[in-house]
Amino acid sequence: PDPASPVGTAAVMRSGEAQLIAQVPDSLLEEAAQDAEHLALIRALGIRSAMSVPMVTGGQTLGVMSFVFSESGRLYAEHDLAFSQELAARAATAIENSRLYTDRAEVARTLQASLLPEALPQVAGWRFAADYRPGQRGAEVGGDFYDVFEVQGGQMVLLGDVTGMGVAAAALTALVRHTAKTAATFDPHPAAVLGHVNRALRQRPRIEPVTMVCGLLGEGEITLAIGGHPPPLLRRGDACERVGIPGLLLGAVDDYAEAAARTVALAPGDTLLLFTDGVTDTPGAENRFGEQRLRATISAAPPEPAALLATVSAALDAFAHGTGQDDRAMLAVQRT
Structure with a gap:
């Protein structure tokens, strides 16, 4: 026509x-x-x-x-x-x-992808794998994040959870990641990094709590500091145990007590799992997934990071019930 x-x-x-x-x-x-x-x-x-x-x-x-x-x-x-x-x-x-x-x-x-690293680094003596899953369908950008980057003396490992979802959560996530990376450039001690993040959060116009675990990988060891976050789980052989010392939530108070750091020796084959509370809080038909199920799943999973995360993710997907799920992030670190 x-x-x-x-x-x-x-x-x-x-x-x-x-x-x-x-x-x-x-x-x-x-x-x-x-x-x-x-x-x-x-x-x-x-x-x-x-x-x-x-x-x-x-x-x-x-x-x-x-x-x-x-x-x-x-x-x-x-x-x-x-x-x-x-x-x-x-x-x-x-x-x-x-x-x-x-x-x-x-x-x-696109915004969510910009808040996570495009790829994890290849580091001699270490193997990494990560998994991020958004929460319920219809949710916007989530508040979970992770990162691995080089600093003086080794590699810095971060995993955390900011308050809320959407653009506001994205802005807060960007602030926390940028602050942590900048702080680690000048002082890579994990407790010092958490302290810098807390100070940046306290300058915000309102309280916006953040939880985070920060680790410095050295020669066969990792030094951990925890700010209100679930402690990592260490898979060693068939055993699985908590490591790290729980510390205060970030962004809650001005007189922040420096987090207690703990150094953990890692033998070849040991795998450390960092995770957000969206993992253990995954709702089932009657209760939450919980740390006990997570430990049992890790103990039965292959130790290789990618395979371990795939096993845990499959267990969480099979357990999950309903739509009220939080986003979740996991980062596995193995000494080779």
């Missing part, structure tokens, strides 16, 4: 005005046809009556809906046009809502 024609879908798209052709004349079919063969095919359809209705929402025309009668012999009237306009408006709203949801979801995915 001619896009400049005053009749048809192109005209309706341009003007945003509906068109009703109660009886379609043969001359209109001749104008629409590209050649004699095309005209014969159009005539064979037996089109008797037609409507073209704009799909409008928010003052914008998204498309055109066309309606035709042929074999029935019916003819469209003004009341049919009013009904079709209402139908087209609802369809346009549905399309726009779908587009907005898709755009919002893409923004959330």
